[in-house]
Amino acid sequence: xxxxxxxxxxxxxxxxxxxxxxxxxxxxxxxxxxxxxxxxxxxxxxxxxxxxxxxxxxxxxxxxxxxxxxxxxxxxxxxxxxxxxxxxxxxxxxxxxxxxxxxxxxxxxxxxxxxxxxxxxxxxxxxxxxxxxxxxxxxxxxxxxxxxxxxxxxxxxxxxxxxxxxxxxxxxxxxxxxxxxxxxxxxxxxxxxxxxxxxxxxxxxxxxxxxxxxxxxxxxxxxxxxxxxxxxxxxxxxxx
Ligand code: SF4
Numbered sequence: 001x002x003x004x005x006x007x008x009x010x011x012x013x014x015x016x017x018x019x020x021x022x023x024x025x026x027x028x029x030x031x032x033x034x035x036x037x038x039x040x041x042x043x044x045x046x047x048x049x050x051x052x053x054x055x056x057x058x059x060x061x062x063x064x065x066x067x068x069x070x071x072x073x074x075x076x077x078x079x080x081x082x083x084x085x086x087x088x089x090x091x092x093x094x095x096x097x098x099x100x101x102x103x104x105x106x107x108x109x110x111x112x113x114x115x116x117x118x119x120x121x122x123x124x125x126x127x128x129x130x131x132x133x134x135x136x137x138x139x140x141x142x143x144x145x146x147x148x149x150x151x152x153x154x155x156x157x158x159x160x161x162x163x164x165x166x167x168x169x170x171x172x173x174x175x176x177x178x179x180x181x182x183x184x185x186x187x188x189x190x191x192x193x194x195x196x197x198x199x200x201x202x203x204x205x206x207x208x209x210x211x212x213x214x215x216x217x218x219x220x221x222x223x224x225x226x227x228x229x230x231x232x233x234x235x236x237x238x239x240x
Contacts, residue, residue: 045210096125120148159205167204172215181236
């Protein structure tokens with residue numbers, strides 16, 4: 001199957017969309033507004049992935065922050081293999097800030113880019129000790145001031161560990177939002193700014209988690225399985 005472009009127009013077969021129409025009571029191709037598409041997407045993915053949750057193992061905000069830094073260009077599964085030993089040796093910001101760089105590199109090597117990730121981890125821990133009494137701050141401004149922490153990581157920590165509004169935009173969230181017809185933006189920050197007002201503040205983290213799951217399981221970058229997708233009757237890039 002060819003890969004649909006992210007902005008291709010709808011091409012829908014009646015037999016493939018009939019099931020969705022029966023389940024969700026919509027006409028073919030509706031809703032058409034970006035906000036309507038975002039809401040319908042979240043509603044349907046809520047049925048598909050009712051128990052969506054962050055797959056990075058963690059026991060507190062500090063562990064999630066460190067695990068998210070390690071997850072760049074790496075699978076959650078691999079990060080989860082590394083963090084138990086890391087957190088056993090360095091359970092908090094104080095201990096990690098005093099860690100040997102060589103030892104941390106050794107512990108996180110298998111996650112890739114381990115030299116830079118180690119610098120970020122040590123810098124982040126030192127900043128927590130110096131500026132936040134060893135605790136993870138909650139504001140976007142304070143989080144993104146930490147070494148190695150961008151808006152995506154900050155939004156993960158805010159939404160998952162701190163129960164605050166946050167819509168992490170990773171490659172899956174960006175790709176699906178464009179394919180479905182919710183946004184045309186390519187820059188992750190612009191995608192986040194466009195999506196935020198379309199999703200209730202308390203639902204933003206879940207919306208992101210569900211799009212990520214759908215991107216991994218159904219709408220992959222190279223081979224989206226449109227015939228099995230619950231969004232195929234209104235997705236702007238559906239190939240069925
Ligand atoms: S898999 Fe679903 S979301 Fe992805 S392009 Fe196909 S219909 Fe759209």
